[in-house]
Amino acid sequence: MNSLTVNAKASGTFALGGDMVVNRLGYGAMRITGDGIWGEPKDAEECKRVLRRAVELGVNFIDTADSYGPEVSERLIGEALAPYAKDLVIATKAGLTRQGPNQWLPVGRPEYLQQQVEMSLRRLKVERIDLWQLHRIDAKVPVEESLGVIKKLQEQGKIKHVGLSEVKPHEIDQARKVIEIVSVQNRYNIEDRGAEDVVDYCTKNNLAFIPWFPVAAGKLAKPGGKLDEVAKRHGVTVSQLSLAWLLQRSPVMVPIPGTSSVKHVEENVAAADVKLSDAEWADIEAAAKK
Numbered sequence: 001m002n003s004l005t006v007n008a009k010a011s012g013t014f015a016l017g018g019d020m021v022v023n024r025l026g027y028g029a030m031r032i033t034g035d036g037i038w039g040e041p042k043d044a045e046e047c048k049r050v051l052r053r054a055v056e057l058g059v060n061f062i063d064t065a066d067s068y069g070p071e072v073s074e075r076l077i078g079e080a081l082a083p084y085a086k087d088l089v090i091a092t093k094a095g096l097t098r099q100g101p102n103q104w105l106p107v108g109r110p111e112y113l114q115q116q117v118e119m120s121l122r123r124l125k126v127e128r129i130d131l132w133q134l135h136r137i138d139a140k141v142p143v144e145e146s147l148g149v150i151k152k153l154q155e156q157g158k159i160k161h162v163g164l165s166e167v168k169p170h171e172i173d174q175a176r177k178v179i180e181i182v183s184v185q186n187r188y189n190i191e192d193r194g195a196e197d198v199v200d201y202c203t204k205n206n207l208a209f210i211p212w213f214p215v216a217a218g219k220l221a222k223p224g225g226k227l228d229e230v231a232k233r234h235g236v237t238v239s240q241l242s243l244a245w246l247l248q249r250s251p252v253m254v255p256i257p258g259t260s261s262v263k264h265v266e267e268n269v270a271a272a273d274v275k276l277s278d279a280e281w282a283d284i285e286a287a288a289k290k
Helices: 044-056 072-081 110-124 143-155 169-176 196-205 226-234 238-249 262-273 278-289
Strands: 013-016 020-023 061-063 089-094 096-100 103-106 129-134 159-165 183-185
Touching (some): 044 262, 072 089, 183 196
Parallel strands (some): 061 089
């Protein structure tokens, strides 16, 4: 595929909350940090080039979180892209605290979440967060309390839309009694189908489903595996095929592959152009179920 013609628009669009239209192939900004999603990246300038290149390629949905770094990912997005293009949607999350590399603990206390929203606004250089997501429900804090403060911030105009992360259908129902929910972000890919019920819930209710860890890494993806075999036949990579599978799985699917390399961001966006026949997808599905 010619990298000049690659464009995220080929992935189709989804209207978050019915009014915020994004191209369905987005970019996840977790990887523009140090090892263990901790500290500064090895090459901050390359990370900024990745962000700018993603936008050049038609990506208009970028997902981050205050805990990536922490603070590093949001800051780099603000430095690289603000003031933002009119159609660019920046989503962030709060509710996970960091104690060190690869360590994450939920904190859903209202005063903490309010502080984090204010800090995200500052780092991202915006007056309103397009999509704010509760990174995890804190078992020690009723979700009604966590989201109650978010509703107030939404009423003050500091948040446009609200989403959830790593939740079950009954938890989405519970949250929707407090505030309108427009998206859910759970771990999901062709080999890790633990969130199948959530994908179906989101499809039925027209909520965006944002799969994190979107690229398959198990037996299907191994050399000689089914994804590898089909990818070779089509002259694409296993990563591209994994993303294309997600796009065809549901019209509400908004994958956000992440990378800290310009070459990889171009490769990921090219997945928007990968088209297989129904029979080929069925073949891959059958292999996934074995």
